[in-house]
Amino acid sequence: MEEKTTFKSGFVAVVGRPNVGKSTLINRIIKQKVSIVSDKAQTTRNRILCIHTDEDCQIVFLDTPGIHKPKHKLGQFMDEAAYQSLKDIDAVLFLISGNEKKGPGDMFVLDKVKDAGVPVFLIINKVDLMSKEEIFQKITEYNALYPFEQIIPISALNGDNVDAVLDELKKILQEGPKYFPDDMITDQPERLLVAEIVREKLFRCTRDEVPHAIAAYVEEMKPRGRNKVYIRLTIYVERDSQKRIVIGKNGSVLKEVGEQARREIENLLGSSVFLDIWVKVKHDWRNKASALSELGYKNE
Numbered sequence: 001m002e003e004k005t006t007f008k009s010g011f012v013a014v015v016g017r018p019n020v021g022k023s024t025l026i027n028r029i030i031k032q033k034v035s036i037v038s039d040k041a042q043t044t045r046n047r048i049l050c051i052h053t054d055e056d057c058q059i060v061f062l063d064t065p066g067i068h069k070p071k072h073k074l075g076q077f078m079d080e081a082a083y084q085s086l087k088d089i090d091a092v093l094f095l096i097s098g099n100e101k102k103g104p105g106d107m108f109v110l111d112k113v114k115d116a117g118v119p120v121f122l123i124i125n126k127v128d129l130m131s132k133e134e135i136f137q138k139i140t141e142y143n144a145l146y147p148f149e150q151i152i153p154i155s156a157l158n159g160d161n162v163d164a165v166l167d168e169l170k171k172i173l174q175e176g177p178k179y180f181p182d183d184m185i186t187d188q189p190e191r192l193l194v195a196e197i198v199r200e201k202l203f204r205c206t207r208d209e210v211p212h213a214i215a216a217y218v219e220e221m222k223p224r225g226r227n228k229v230y231i232r233l234t235i236y237v238e239r240d241s242q243k244r245i246v247i248g249k250n251g252s253v254l255k256e257v258g259e260q261a262r263r264e265i266e267n268l269l270g271s272s273v274f275l276d277i278w279v280k281v282k283h284d285w286r287n288k289a290s291a292l293s294e295l296g297y298k299n300e
């Protein structure tokens, strides 16, 4: 007689200080680009939920913003969102950059994670940049810090050992329902994804010139004609000088950002897109709580 296999499901928080590779890992797992990846720290401002579903399990990943000590209101908001996601979860993936020394940022995050009272998996990321000896040393170093459920060295960038993360998670997950349909990979509305895409292109095109004082917000998104979508989006900056950088000489930067973003948004939506981008200065928006909620950073 055939044995009935149980379906497992659960919620897993992905935490780590900025830039350790959380978004890269999530993108790897989902094999579809849904959360922003860039060289800059703290780009993941909106909590993005990713869902992995296969024959025998469903894992809902909570991609938290980088946990860090808040300096201004936006920072504080991001922290709250991150802690919030540690409630009602079944496991934590605690990511570190293996090629960097353990710093206060890592310890700060680990301290928060300990309180969650669920299995914590230490994910040593970026092993493509490490020697075998260095990996071994990292494992020994962290083993002494906390009784991790598992320590898994991976390269989120190459995908090395990412399957092991899923396999190990499956082992500790309990029998549970399928919370979301098979084909659903994120609960983020399309508007947020579109804004994320534009912000990512902006970071790429301006490199180090533009600080984090940037937000992208979709003001309007509506069908136009047959199989075309009109999107009006505003990029908010804090100063006139930033506005000039974002626009570029004769509009060159904005044009490049628009073209790159449009192509990706067309893939996402499966239709052609007219992308209408505006740049506005909103002084000191990061410190104004009301401006934050206006820009979509709502704390649930």
Ligand SMILES: Nc1nc2c(ncn2[C@@H]2O[C@H](COP(=O)(O)OP(=O)(O)OP(=O)(O)O)[C@@H](O)[C@H]2O)c(=O)[nH]1
Pocket (backbone or CB within 6 Å): 016, 017, 018, 019, 020, 021, 022, 023, 024, 025, 036, 037, 038, 039, 040, 041, 042, 043, 044, 064, 065, 066, 125, 126, 127, 128, 129, 154, 155, 156, 157, 158
């Ligand atoms: N060499 C290497 N680079 C990686 C790996 N994983 C991520 N990176 C790079 O590290 C940088 C940061 O990656 P992200 O995925 O944006 O990091 P994050 O933790 O989501 O960062 P925040 O959004 O700031 O919280 C990017 O340049 C990635 O390409 C890896 O396995 N190997």
